[in-house]
Amino acid sequence: HAGSEDGSANDLVVTYGSLPDPLHWLSFYSLPRTVQLAKKDGWAEVTNASAPELLAEGVATTWCRQGDYRVCLLFDAAGVVAGLQASVSVKDFDKSYPIAMETQWRRQTLLNTEVFSATALFVAPRVLTEGGRKVFAETDNTVEALHLQNGISFWPMPSRMQDAKDVAFEKQGCVEGMGRHFFYGMKDDLACDEHRPFFLLFDDNTGLLHGFGVTLG
Numbered sequence: 001h002a003g004s005e006d007g008s009a010n011d012l013v014v015t016y017g018s019l020p021d022p023l024h025w026l027s028f029y030s031l032p033r034t035v036q037l038a039k040k041d042g043w044a045e046v047t048n049a050s051a052p053e054l055l056a057e058g059v060a061t062t063w064c065r066q067g068d069y070r071v072c073l074l075f076d077a078a079g080v081v082a083g084l085q086a087s088v089s090v091k092d093f094d095k096s097y098p099i100a101m102e103t104q105w106r107r108q109t110l111l112n113t114e115v116f117s118a119t120a121l122f123v124a125p126r127v128l129t130e131g132g133r134k135v136f137a138e139t140d141n142t143v144e145a146l147h148l149q150n151g152i153s154f155w156p157m158p159s160r161m162q163d164a165k166d167v168a169f170e171k172q173g174c175v176e177g178m179g180r181h182f183f184y185g186m187k188d189d190l191a192c193d194e195h196r197p198f199f200l201l202f203d204d205n206t207g208l209l210h211g212f213g214v215t216l217g
Contacts, residue, residue: 012081012142033142035063035079042066043073050108059128062110069110074121076132081142083122086214087115099216103151104196118197118214121147125154146212148198159209161202169200179211180204 012031032038042065049062049072060082064072074083087110093099100107105116122143127133133140147154158164161180164171169182180203184196201211 031073031081031084033081034136035061035075038063038073038075046072046111049110059132064111067111069113069115072110074119076123076128078132078134078136080133080136081122082128082132083120085117085119087117088216090114090116093216102197104149104198106149119149120198120212121149121154123147124156143209146209148212150196157200157209157212161207161209164200164202172199174204178213181213 012033013029032041032043043063044065046062046064058077060074060076062072062074062085069087072085072087073081074085076082088099090107091114093116099105099116104118106119107114107116109115110117121128122145123133124145124147127144133144145159146157148157149155155167158166161171161182164182168185170184170186172181172183172186174180179201182200182202184198197214197216199213199215200209201213202208203210
């Protein structure tokens with residue numbers, strides 16, 4: 001999942017793991033928030049990456065680290081982080097899970113690999129078309145407004161826990177070191193093609209959104 005490690009809004013960290021790591025010794029990795037920092041940390045622009053639907057070519061660039069397509073960043077025209085893209089290889093899902101049925105995955109070729117990608121924007125799409133965040137300080141929030149790609153549109157997410165039901169995200173368990181999980185349409189009769197890979201993370205104390213994650217099935 002991606003979010004802030006200590007609740008700070010001016011941070012960006014990611015983790016992956018099947019078991020919780022409450023002391024954060026192994027799980028969390030900081031990601032760069034500007035192109036300048038990305039270059040210093042081994043990230044490079046992917047020149048042939050396809051833009052998500054509704055984003056015109058040139059309003060955002062895709063950057064991946066050391067040839068790894070699994071977690072890549074989007075930067076706006078001003079060089080400020082604008083989103084995150086998580087990808088999985090198509091061959092891993094051709095037979096094991098009907099991933100193509102889920103509208104938040106899009107198929108593309110990335111770093112010479114056929115992948116399914118799920119994209120989250122940290123700003124409204126119009127911010128990108130207007131040239132991005134031209135003024136961005138170290139203390140500024142990483143996420144102004146979380147938008148999740150869903151088919152041919154971007155789906156705005158709430159910033160407050162109390163509004164999660166308005167977008168059909170249901171309250172689930174709380175994992176130490178992550179926060180309160182909300183999953184889309186978590187009902188016994190949820191159809192497979194209505195499953196959504198993204199989940200939201202809220203702080204139980206403040207009620208504020210502080211992260212999101214992606215699940216596979």
